[in-house]
Amino acid sequence: KPFDEASHGIVIGEGVGMVMLKRLEDAERDNDRIYAVIRGVGTSSDGRFKSTYAPRAAGQRVAIDRAYEDAGFDKNTIKLLEAHGTGTKAGDAAEFEGLKLAFDSEDHEKQHIALGTIKSQIGHTKTAAGAAGIIKTAMALYHKVLPPTINVDNPNPTLSIEDSSFYLNTDTRPWINNAQIPRRAGVSSF
Numbered sequence: 202k203p204f205d206e207a208s209h210g211i212v213i214g215e216g217v218g219m220v221m222l223k224r225l226e227d228a229e230r231d232n233d234r235i236y237a238v239i240r241g242v243g244t245s246s247d248g249r250f251k252s253t254y255a256p257r258a259a260g261q262r263v264a265i266d267r268a269y270e271d272a273g274f275d276k277n278t279i280k281l282l283e284a285h286g287t288g289t290k291a292g293d294a295a296e297f298e299g300l301k302l303a304f305d306s307e308d309h310e311k312q313h314i315a316l317g318t319i320k321s322q323i324g325h326t327k328t329a330a331g332a333a334g335i336i337k338t339a340m341a342l343y344h345k346v347l348p349p350t351i352n353v354d355n356p357n358p359t360l361s362i363e364d365s366s367f368y369l370n371t372d373t374r375p376w377i378n379n380a381q382i383p384r385r386a387g388v389s390s391f
Contacts, residue, residue, distance in 0.1 A: 212324035218332025220339070237339035237386075241272025256292055261299030261391060274385070276304060279314060280376065281341055281386035282367065283334040286318025287325060296391060297360050304366040312363065315370035317350040331390030338386045345376045345384065 228235050245264035269276040285296055304314065319330075319337045326333055341348050350369045356362050362369065378384050 214324040214326045216326030216329035218329045236343040241268045243268030256295035258298035262302040265303035279385040281315045283338045283388045284318045285391045312368035315347045316367040334388045347376045
């Protein structure tokens with residue numbers, strides 16, 4: 202139950218996720234069905250710390266900032282963020298703190314980005330987790346639906362989600378869009 206106060210982790214699983222990546226110009230030329238377009242990618246290292254398994258919010262923020270710089274648009278124009286959501290106390294706290302560092306500013310709009318994680322539905326599929334997040338996000342964009350975050354009944358109050366840019370969307374609902382800005386989403390796959 203990612204982001205859940207009573208969480209003791211989520212079920213580890215195995216999985217395979219496959220996506221077809223093609224340059225946009227080629228997909229349009231070939232009249233392919235386009236589910237989503239990847240506009241930017243960002244990476245970072247957490248730097249020296251306790252261990253490679255001890256995530257740090259500052260390093261995750263750098264990756265997020267680099268991704269949106271690469272994409273060439275303001276990260277606050279997204280309406281859905283698919284989090285990695287490991288279901289661990291340290292991992293989820295570091296990831297959410299990194300998200301808040303990247304998206305929240307002194308005058309940020311509160312609760313305008315739906316936050317979710319596929320792992321609350323399928324478990325942590327180890328190496329396929331990032332692919333699962335990309336597939337879920339691409340399908341949400343394609344079908345114009347904000348998918349629900351399930352299995353999160355009691356968000357950890359120490360995360361202060363209500364004071365952040367994020368909210369937990371608990372119901373499937375249409376993704377109503379501002380015509381001047383295309384539907385945009387982000388995937389956090391640490």
